[in-house]
Amino acid sequence: MKIVIANGKHSADYIIHKYHNRYNDLIVINNLEESCRYLSMNNDIPVMYGQATRESDLREAGTENADLFIALSKSDMENYVACQTAKKLLNVKRCISTVTNPKNVDLFKELGIDSVLSSTYILGEQIRNAASIENLINSLSLEDEKIIIIELKITDRLRVEGMCLKDLGISDIASISVIIRGQKSIIPNGNTQLMADDKVLLVTNEENREAVLKVFKRKK
Amino acid sequence: MSSNINTIVVGAGRIGANIAKKLQKENMNVLLIDKNKDKLTKVDDFSGFVEAGDATDLSFLEENGIREVSRAVFVTEDDNTNIFLSDICRKRYGIKEIYIRLNDSRKIKIVDEEVRCICPFDLSLNEFSDLMEGEGK
Numbered sequence: 603m604k605i606v607i608a609n610g611k612h613s614a615d616y617i618i619h620k621y622h623n624r625y626n627d628l629i630v631i632n633n634l635e636e637s638c639r640y641l642s643m644n645n646d647i648p649v650m651y652g653q654a655t656r657e658s659d660l661r662e663a664g665t666e667n668a669d670l671f672i673a674l675s676k677s678d679m680e681n682y683v684a685c686q687t688a689k690k691l692l693n694v695k696r697c698i699s700t701v702t703n704p705k706n707v708d709l710f711k712e713l714g715i716d717s718v719l720s721s722t723y724i725l726g727e728q729i730r731n732a733a734s735i736e737n738l739i740n741s742l743s744l745e746d747e748k749i750i751i752i753e754l755k756i757t758d759r760l761r762v763e764g765m766c767l768k769d770l771g772i773s774d775i776a777s778i779s780v781i782i783r784g785q786k787s788i789i790p791n792g793n794t795q796l797m798a799d800d801k802v803l804l805v806t807n808e809e810n811r812e813a814v815l816k817v818f819k820r821k822k
Numbered sequence: 823m824s825s826n827i828n829t830i831v832v833g834a835g836r837i838g839a840n841i842a843k844k845l846q847k848e849n850m851n852v853l854l855i856d857k858n859k860d861k862l863t864k865v866d867d868f869s870g871f872v873e874a875g876d877a878t879d880l881s882f883l884e885e886n887g888i889r890e891v892s893r894a895v896f897v898t899e900d901d902n903t904n905i906f907l908s909d910i911c912r913k914r915y916g917i918k919e920i921y922i923r924l925n926d927s928r929k930i931k932i933v934d935e936e937v938r939c940i941c942p943f944d945l946s947l948n949e950f951s952d953l954m955e956g957e958g959k
Contacts, residue, residue, distance in 0.1 A: 655902060657928060679878065679902035686905075686932045709880065713909050 603669045604629070606694070608654035608684050610674025611637045613700070617672060618645045631663045633675075654684040657691050666692045673699040678706050685715050750811055754818055756800040761821050768792030772817055775810035779803050827851045830891045832877040832907060833898035834861040837923060837940075839868065841895055846870045850893075853886060878903060880910070888915055897923040897940070905929065908937045 605621060606629045607614050614630065614637070622628055622645060630649040632638045642649040652659030654673065665671070671688040673681035681699040688694040696716045701707060704723035711718050742751045756763055762770060767778055767790055781788045782801040788794065796802070806814045831842045834856035842854040842865070852870040856862050859874040875882045877898075888894075894917050896904040904922040911917045912934060920937045924930060927941035 655929070656926070657931065677902070679900060679906050682906050683902040683929070683932070686909075687929075690932050703879070705879065705881075709910060713906075713913060 603627070604667070606631065606660075606663070606665050606668045606671045606688065608660075608671065608673045608675070608688075609633060609637075609680070610700075611640060613674045614641055615644055617674070618647060622647060629664050629668065631659065631665075655680055655687060657687055660684075660687060660692055665694065668692070668694045669696065670694075671697045673697070675700075676702055678702055678710075682706075682710060682713070682715070685710075686713075689714070748807055750806050750808060752804050752806065752811075752814070754802045754804070756796050756798055756802060758798040759820050760818060762796050762818060763798055765796055766792065767794050767796070770817055772814055776804050776806035776814045779805055826890075827853045827871060827887050828891055829853070829893040829895070830855065830883075830886070830888060831895040831897065832856070833896065833904075833923070834858075834865055834872075835897065835899060837942075838895070838897040839865040841897065842870060843868050853891075855886070856898075877907060880914075888917075891915075891917060893917070893919040893921075895921045897921075899925075901925055901929055905933055908933060912937065 603625065604627045607617055608631050614632070618628060618630060618641065628647060630641055630647060631652050631654050632641065632649055633653050635651060638649045638651045641647070650659070650663040652663065654660060654675070665688060668688070671685060671694045673684045675681050675684070678701045681701065685697040685699050689697055698717040698719065699710055699715050701710060701718055701720045704720040704726065707718045707720050707723045778790055780803045781790050781794065781796070782803070783797065783799070804814065829845055829850050829852045831838050831845070831852060832855045834854050838854065838856070842852050845852045846868060854862065854865065854868065854870060854872045855877050856874060857876050862872045862874055865872070873886055877883055888911065894911050896907045898904055901924050904924065908920050908922045911920060918936070921940060922933065922937055923940045923942070925943065927939070927944045930939050930941070933939060
């Protein structure tokens with residue numbers, strides 16, 4: 603995969619470290635001389651000193667037709683223009699932008715950036731998840747938050763403990779994909795019973811998320 | 823903010839301040855915005871509305887009536903900010919008449935063709951060429 607990493611220092615270093623292998627062709631461009639030195643010394647990789655918002659610099663770096671473009675600048679506006687330049691002028695297939703202001707997540711998506719990430723935004727979502735149900739372990743959003751995978755732990759304080767899946771009444775709004783019981787993973791059917799200490803992985807969508815979680819609330 | 827503002831100007835540098843004044847002289851209701859309060863107080867001879875704040879924060883723009891304006895001028899010092907604002911104002915608020923300043927005219931390529939771009943560098947270069955041609959006569 604051809605991946606372009608634009609700007610960022612420690613964040614760029616992390617991504618380079620993770621994806622610098624024979625399967626990927628990494629292109630690194632940075633507008634700070636000091637960061638260029640840091641990144642190239644740490645990773646033994648060429649780093650281009652240039653502006654990721656400038657078509658000519660991106661072209662010279664070899665951005666054209668890249669599979670993925672990752673914008674990591676602290677300036678949201680710079681990331682926005684870099685992504686648009688990559689997409690509109692250099693035929694990059696997919697752009698990911700980080701943003702400092704969490705309000706820009708929805709805005710950038712509306713303007714055509716494929717994926718937008720903000721650590722504060724994610725934190726906000728995590729708090730919402732943690733607050734809505736105590737036994738929720740994890741939640742992952744896919745396809746622009748249309749599909750949600752939820753990991754739940756069943757305890758004896760839950761209403762659903764001991765019930766069969768077919769009696770939960772969620773077959774139209776969610777699908778329980780797997781139940782992890784001790785060392786075993788069980789692919790369940792309607793007659794599978796939920797037991798305390800089970801971990802449940804279920805798939806649902808944004809509209810039905812709250813309704814599904816309601817089923818897993820505590821006993822009164 | 824009282825409405826019937828029809829033009830919003832973001833960036834109260836010399837260009838922005840003078841555009842705001844010019845529009846006001848033509849009897850338009852202008853709101854001039856800059857994130858730096860000092861810049862706004864330095865604009866003399868202008869009796870339109872002024873507001874200090876971050877224009878890239880949409881809630882700030884909405885509080886100041888962006889939904890009602892028919893014309894927007896983005897002339898901050900940062901090209902990226904001007905491009906972003908023009909995109910969002912066209913897409914989300916449907917503003918038809920948008921002008922932006924671009925210090926780097928090569929960025930025109932990613933700006934929507936309905937947005938009108940002012941490029942000081944190109945203008946100076948053209949002016950120079952014209953002047954030189956005049957000399958040659």
